[in-house]
Each structure stands twice: as C-alpha cells, then as structure tokens.
Amino acid sequence: MGCSCFGGSLVRRKKDDAHGDQDLEGQPLENIKTFSYNELRTATDDFHLRNKIGRGGFGTVYKGIHKDGTQIAVKTLSAESRQGVREFLTEIKTISNVKHPNLVELIGCCAQGANRVLVYEYLENNSLDYTLLGPNRTVKLDWGKRSAICTGTARGLTFLHEELVPHIVHRDIKASNILLDQNFTPKIGDFGLAKLFPDNITHISTKIAGTTGYLAPEYVLGGQLTLKADVYSFGVLILEVVSGKSSSRANWGGMQKFLLEWAWELYKEGKLLELVDPEMDEFPEEEVMKYMKVAFFCTQAAANRRPMMSQVVEMLSRDIRLNEKLLTAPGIFQDSGLASPSKKSSESSTSYQMSSVPITITQVTPR
Incomplete structure (x- = not known):
C-alpha cells in the first residue's frame, strides 16, 4: 500500500x-x-x-x-x-x-x-556538523575541501533565493543541515522549515524557527523572515568551516562569546588568522582571510547591507579584494535577548525590511 x-x-x-x-x-x-x-x-x-x-x-x-x-x-x-x-x-x-x-x-x-x-x-559523509564540528572527527578536511563546501553551499542558496520561482527562504541554514556526499560535495538539506517567498512580499513574519547562534537579529527580535536572514546564517557557517568550531556554543575566546562575536574582535585586533582551525596544516592565508571577511559582510547588523547570495558566490570564487571600508559590525544575538552590533561600532540598524543591496556593499578592487 x-x-x-x-x-x-x-x-x-x-x-x-x-x-x-x-x-x-x-x-x-x-x-x-x-x-x-x-x-x-x-x-x-x-x-x-x-x-x-x-x-x-x-x-x-x-x-x-x-x-x-x-x-x-x-x-x-x-x-x-x-x-x-x-x-x-x-x-x-x-x-x-x-x-x-x-x-x-x-x-x-x-x-x-x-x-x-x-x-x-543518502549521502555517505553525513553532515558537516558531524564531520567537522563533532567531538570525534573522523576525516581531516583540508582547505580545498572546506572552500568547496562554502562555495557549493553558496551556490545552492543562490538557486533557492534567486533562480527558483517562487523563491525559498530556508530558515535553518546550519552545519547539521549541510550534507556531504562521497566526494564531500555539499548539499543543503531539511526543507521542513522552508517557506515560499513570493517576489511581492518584502518580509514574512512567522513563528521563529532555526538555531541560536545562526539567527539574524531581525529574525530573533521581530520574526521578520527575509532572504537576508539566510545570508546571515551562511556567514556564520563560513566561520565554522574555517575555524572548525561550533557557533552553538557561547564560550569562545575564553569568555562567554558566540563564534561571530569572537571572530569580529579578532578582526578588529588584526588577529583574524588566530581563528583558523589548527588542524589545517597548510592553507593560503590571503584566501582564508577573504572567506572570513565575506562572512562579516554576510552578518552585518543591518539586513539591507548584506549581499545577495549570488554576490557572495562572486566574492568567494573570484580573485578579488574586498572593500573593507564598507564593512560594518555584525549583529550579535545576546543571551539577554538583545541583538546589537559590536560595542566598537557606532552604527546600528533601525530597519530590517528587505531591500535591494546598495551596489557599494560588495564593491571589489582588482588585485
């Protein structure tokens, strides 16, 4: 039957x-x-x-x-x-x-x-969470595999956000929802939380879903669901892939800090390479730094400053230099229920409505 x-x-x-x-x-x-x-x-x-x-x-x-x-x-x-x-x-x-x-x-x-x-x-290498962030890592992922996981996931999200009609907001982008096949090709899974996102709707207020540590501040505070909430989660995912550390824990940097908050502090101090997973023996420093900076562009506090996923793919895959002068502090979800940019930032977001990305956000300077 x-x-x-x-x-x-x-x-x-x-x-x-x-x-x-x-x-x-x-x-x-x-x-x-x-x-x-x-x-x-x-x-x-x-x-x-x-x-x-x-x-x-x-x-x-x-x-x-x-x-x-x-x-x-x-x-x-x-x-x-x-x-x-x-x-x-x-x-x-x-x-x-x-x-x-x-x-x-x-x-x-x-x-x-x-x-x-x-x-x-069925995907042979389980989830990214299990393979990279689990307590018993069974596979050593070099930078080539990690960068391919980031760019592949970005392409999958680009398809959901920009090529599929009507668009889909996943709502729960996280390491446990990125599955890996026998060649470690990433595949986005678990559409149980996904909602359709018609072009004529700027945001959808819905029951909060997703996982703390990956959630965009406007989503946590107002339940406003846009494509940019997925972009935020993807930015956090990049930091996990580079660092080999989970964003679901709030004790990084020797203090009660989420991974994103710690990473931003290291960036401001000029010590961003300290975030890199020590299990990666060799890696191209400049490229890895670029990936982490792309993560910061994705997690900016103001949703309308975050790039679209197609822009993220370009930023990751092309040999370009990012215009860091345009980068603003990330939105951090605090345990107190507040979501705010880093204390070092003088800019905060007052509107989280979906809007087109200003062209200047992802300006790049050829090397």
Whole structure:
C-alpha cells in the first residue's frame, strides 16, 4: 500500500474541516515515488536506533536500504511538529521540484495514518556538523575541501533565493543541515522549515524557527523572515568551516562569546588568522582571510547591507579584494535577548525590511 492512502485521509479530513485542504485535495503527486510505511520499516530495520543518523526539530532521520538495494535517508516527521496533511503535501510539492547539485534530492514520501515520512537520497559523509564540528572527527578536511563546501553551499542558496520561482527562504541554514556526499560535495538539506517567498512580499513574519547562534537579529527580535536572514546564517557557517568550531556554543575566546562575536574582535585586533582551525596544516592565508571577511559582510547588523547570495558566490570564487571600508559590525544575538552590533561600532540598524543591496556593499578592487 503506497501513498494512495492520501485519498482516504484527505476525505476524512475534508469532513472534519471544510476550510482545510481543498486546494490540495485530489491533486496527484508528480515526479515522486510513493512508499508504504511497511516498506520503510523494513528498509530501516523497524527504525532501529543503530540506523539513526540525525535528528532535527521536525523529526528523526534513519539510514535505510530499499528492497532494490538503494541506500536511502528516511525522515520520520515527529508528532510534535503538528504537520498536517496540507503542510506535508505542500512541502512535498515544493521540494520535489527543487533540483540542484547542491541540494539534497527528495526521492519519495509516505503519509499513512498518522505517519508522515520523507525519503531522501543518502549521502555517505553525513553532515558537516558531524564531520567537522563533532567531538570525534573522523576525516581531516583540508582547505580545498572546506572552500568547496562554502562555495557549493553558496551556490545552492543562490538557486533557492534567486533562480527558483517562487523563491525559498530556508530558515535553518546550519552545519547539521549541510550534507556531504562521497566526494564531500555539499548539499543543503531539511526543507521542513522552508517557506515560499513570493517576489511581492518584502518580509514574512512567522513563528521563529532555526538555531541560536545562526539567527539574524531581525529574525530573533521581530520574526521578520527575509532572504537576508539566510545570508546571515551562511556567514556564520563560513566561520565554522574555517575555524572548525561550533557557533552553538557561547564560550569562545575564553569568555562567554558566540563564534561571530569572537571572530569580529579578532578582526578588529588584526588577529583574524588566530581563528583558523589548527588542524589545517597548510592553507593560503590571503584566501582564508577573504572567506572570513565575506562572512562579516554576510552578518552585518543591518539586513539591507548584506549581499545577495549570488554576490557572495562572486566574492568567494573570484580573485578579488574586498572593500573593507564598507564593512560594518555584525549583529550579535545576546543571551539577554538583545541583538546589537559590536560595542566598537557606532552604527546600528533601525530597519530590517528587505531591500535591494546598495551596489557599494560588495564593491571589489582588482588585485
């Protein structure tokens, strides 16, 4: 029994909620494989703990082997997510059509009874969080791999933000949502938190989601969701990749500081190279410095000063020198609930509305 079970559950739901899922009812799922719940139980050995490979706010992910021998990642959505049939189908319809080399591909789904399950391609090297930031690193990532992870993730976000119609704001860009294939090619995963972002809406106020340490200040304080909140999170991710340190901890630099705050202080003191992961024996200092400075451009307190992701790709991939005179202090989310630029900065942001990036922000000077 496959996801034809959508039919019965939708009919019952319609009787209970006349205003519910009428716009989705009766619409077939195109270009996506349907699985029965028993198929997925068999593939994961009844969702055995040894096959558990990740857990997020929306559920747990298990490694599985389909009956045809294909390895799969099976994401069971938690009951706590309160994701009904309408939300589930909306997510499926959205992500099944989103295909890019730097995005995790959705293979199929199941909605049987109360069960909501997504089936993704399986990626051999787990998440960036596990590989680079975990307590037991099993792989040594040189600068070549780390820079490719940054640029690949940037390209994936550029696709979501600027090439896909309607645009998608991911809302939860973090190391655990960057998956790595056998060649360490990065793929952005977990679209369970993603929302569509139409062109004619400047911001979407929504229930706060995401992970502290990655969250843009305007998102934390006002729940204002824009593409620039993802850009902020990506900037923090760059610092993690360069340093090998997690932004979710607030005790870097020997004090109660988030990674971004510590990095900015090192930058102001001219000691930014102290942030670099000591496990990288050799690396091009100037290029690594540039990546960290791009991270600062992405995390500026005023959202409208942050670049678009296509500009970030250019900044990372081209042999250019950044105009640091245009750089302003990052917005830091404090435990007290305040979000502010560094104390050394005289500039603060009063508006977090989405706007076009001033062309001067990413001015570059050829070498």
